[in-house]
Amino acid sequence: MKKLLRTSDRILIYASFLGDFAYDSIKNSSKSRNLHRPAFLLGSSDDGAITRTTYRLLKANSLExxxxxxxxxxxxxxxxxxxxxxxxxxFEFQDKPWNGYWSVVNYDIPEKERGVRNSLREKLVSLGFGQWKKSVYISPHDFGGDIRDWVSERELDSYVSVSEARELSFDEKKLVWDVFNLSKISENYDELLKKYKEGKIPVGKILxxxxxxxxxxxxxxxxxxxxDWLGFKVKKALLGSGKIK
Incomplete structure (x- = not known):
């Protein structure tokens, strides 16, 4: 899901993932740099852009x-x-209980269609799928319909199958740890948590x-x-700090 963040994206990620934030911190953002402002603004060099973007999101009914x-x-x-x-x-699936089903995409696209094959892989990765086997990608999220539409629009139905599966392994936690390279993600969260606890980096940069x-x-x-997933610990630490509200 790697993607460059716009100012509006950062504001909406903050609001959706970390909760409500003080209106006055935006209203007075060009006049104050205190910790009562949303912390992601602290590292910004353009307070005016953040204020304008927030008002635009309010006008567009994206914020209230x-x-x-x-x-x-x-x-x-x-x-x-x-x-x-x-x-x-x-983000639509955050905090939602899992229904126990997997979206499974299996493809066999000829070498002469390498560009299409690469596009399919990019689409799957953008939706958070992990590569389970050579030509098989899996996700515990319900993206089967999205992939079917994408495949049909490009007339690739004869090359790509999309299905649901109830169980893929006796130890599905071990499966996702390997398929989604969670050891690396956990390591990144661990490093961030250490930086946060050391207190040497501004909260805005941490966020x-x-x-x-x-x-x-x-x-x-x-x-x-x-x-004890470290992603949970980082979120809890940031929410509990009192510095990002």
Whole structure:
């Protein structure tokens, strides 16, 4: 799911993944650099762009103003969430319980169609699929319909099959650890958590690194992850810091 982040993307990722943030922190962003502002803004060199983008998202009904404990906050709206998930489809599945089914894509595309084959692989990777075998990609998320549409539009039905499977392994946690290279992702989260605890790097920089890691994370269901998954620990640490609200 690796993708370059626009200012609007960072704001919506913050709102969708880490929750509401103070309206005054945006309203006064060009006048203040205190820690009550959303931390991802702290490393920005253009406060005005962030303020303008936030107001544009409010006008487009992607964000809404709410009141909590007598103070105004910004929250992502259902419309904003839908638009956001079109660009970052994996986020739609965060915190949702897994139904136990896998999307399985198997292909046999001739060498003369190498370009099409590469495009299919890129599409699968963009949706967070992992390569299980040479020409087989899997995902615990329900992207079967998306892939079928993509395949049909390119008239590749005779080369590509899309199916659902209930069980792929006796130890599916071990399966995803290998297929999705979770050891590397865990290592990245561990390094970020250490940086955060050391307190030598501004919270805004930490949060920017966190967002970049999220874009490389397949965001697998909790049922397939270790109970002590470091992605959970990093999110909990950031939410509990009091510095990003």
């Amino acid at each position: 103003k709410i009141v909590k404990n007598g103070k105004p906050y910004l929250r992502i709206t259902p419309a904003g969430w839908d638009n956001f998930c079109r660009d970052f489809p994996l 920017q690194e966190y967002f970049n890691l999220l874009l490389m994370d397949p965001l697998l269901p909790k049922e397939l992850l270790p109970n």
